[in-house]
Amino acid sequence: MTPVLGLMVAQNIAFYVIAAIMVLAGLRVVTTNNVVHAALYLVVVLAGVAAQFLILGAEFIGVTQVLVYIGAVIVLFLFGIMLTRAKIGREDVTDHTGAVRGAALFTALLLTAVTVYSVLDWFRDVELPTETRTTTAQVSDSIFSQYIVAFEATSVLLLAALIGAIVIARKE
Amino acid sequence: MYLSQFLVLSAVLFSIGVYGVLARRNGVLVLMSIELILNAVNINLVAFGAFHGNIAGEVFALFVIAVAAAEVGVGLAIVLLIYRNRRSVDLDQVDTMRG
Numbered sequence: 001m002t003p004v005l006g007l008m009v010a011q012n013i014a015f016y017v018i019a020a021i022m023v024l025a026g027l028r029v030v031t032t033n034n035v036v037h038a039a040l041y042l043v044v045v046l047a048g049v050a051a052q053f054l055i056l057g058a059e060f061i062g063v064t065q066v067l068v069y070i071g072a073v074i075v076l077f078l079f080g081i082m083l084t085r086a087k088i089g090r091e092d093v094t095d096h097t098g099a100v101r102g103a104a105l106f107t108a109l110l111l112t113a114v115t116v117y118s119v120l121d122w123f124r125d126v127e128l129p130t131e132t133r134t135t136t137a138q139v140s141d142s143i144f145s146q147y148i149v150a151f152e153a154t155s156v157l158l159l160a161a162l163i164g165a166i167v168i169a170r171k172e
Numbered sequence: 173m174y175l176s177q178f179l180v181l182s183a184v185l186f187s188i189g190v191y192g193v194l195a196r197r198n199g200v201l202v203l204m205s206i207e208l209i210l211n212a213v214n215i216n217l218v219a220f221g222a223f224h225g226n227i228a229g230e231v232f233a234l235f236v237i238a239v240a241a242a243e244v245g246v247g248l249a250i251v252l253l254i255y256r257n258r259r260s261v262d263l264d265q266v267d268t269m270r271g
Contacts, residue, residue, distance in 0.1 A: 008173050015173065019181045026185055026208055030192035035200060042204050045185070049211045052178065056222045061230050061237075065214075068237050073207065073244050080200050080248040084255040093262050094198045104194035108187045115183035123176040132222035134230060142227045143234070154238045161242030169249035171256075 008130070011055055018055075022048035033094050035085065039077045046070055057133035178219035186212035199251040199261040203244060210240045 025044035032038050046069040053062035095101060143151050185208055192205025214233045221229020255261050 011173055012177075015177055019177075022181070023184055023188070026188040029208065030188055030195065030201075030205055035198060038201055038204055042207065045208065046211065049215060052181070052215055053218055055173075056178070056218050058218050058222070058230050058233075061214075061218060061233050064234060064237060068241055069207075069211075073241060076244050076248055077200065077204060080203075080251060083252055084200060084261045093260075094196060094201055096195055096197055096264075101195050104191050107194060108191035111190055112184060112187040115186065116180055119176055119179040119183055123174075123179055126175045126223070128173045128175050128219075128223055129225060132225075134222075134227055138227050139230055139234070142231050147228075147231050150235060154235055158238060158242050161245050165245040165249035168246070169252045 015052070015055055018048050018051050022052075035081050035094065036078070039074060039081060042077070043070055043074055046074070056128075057131075059134070060136040060139045175219060175223050178215055182212045182215040182219070185209075185215070197262050197264055199254065199263055200248070202263065203247045203251070206247075207240065207244070210236055 022045050025041045025048070028041040029038050029045060032041065046065065050062045050065040050070075053059075053065060096104070189205045189208030189212060192208060193202055196202050196205060214236055217229045217233040217236065219229075221227065221233075251261055254266055258265060
């Protein structure tokens with residue numbers, strides 16, 4: 001049960017520090033009344049996810065996370081905020097009130113309890129291998145051989161989404 | 173490192189995202205909460221991929237990222253359309269399809 005101390009201590013410390021920052025920023029994403037602040041806290045969470053990918057040794061997907069999410073998706077969100085809001089700042093219609101919010105909080109807490117309990121029940125003492133690093137070459141070999149059909153389907157999906165978004169959002 | 177560290181972090185982020193989807197009325201904020209959920213799933217995929225020494229987890233996480241990008245594009249287009257028609261992104265007021 002006791003892990004080998006010394007070798008993985010640095011990763012563990014990094015994991016817990018980043019995880020704490022991610023959870024706090026995530027809570028701010030769903031509680032702040034300022035929509036722009038929510039988007040900026042979301043940047044912190046996404047950067048934390050990228051850091052966790054790097055801790056897990058997944059270099060390519062960590063870099064992809066930074067490029068796609070922090071580089072593109074957040075910019076899309078900020079455009080959406082700017083195009084749908086007259087004023088930048090606090091807004092009073094961001095959240096439900098009363099019973100709906102209580103029900104949402106209850107659902108989230110119940111979901112947390114059930115998932116955390118079941119995860120710990122099954123995987124409490126399961127250790128990761130000490131060497132989990134995967135290279136970009138391995139990822140590309142896998143994508144362009146075994147998963148080539150899914151990859152092509154993804155490209156068609158992206159094209160369809162692009163055209164669909166233009167058709168939906170254009171002025172008549 | 174334990175596998176359960178990453179799984180618990182993912183479960184907590186997932187629950188935060190579910191709370192955001194249920195408790196928010198602003199359409200853009202609901203889309204942000206969905207991004208939280210998808211990222212929690214990605215952490216799970218990569219962690220299990222590392223645990224099994226299998227590249228498939230990372231490959232599927234890449235597909236999830238691509239689908240999430242497409243979803244944000246279409247979702248924001250829909251939110252813009254709602255805003256243009258109603259001058260508001262309050263999802264409570266979008267009830268024309270209510271039976």
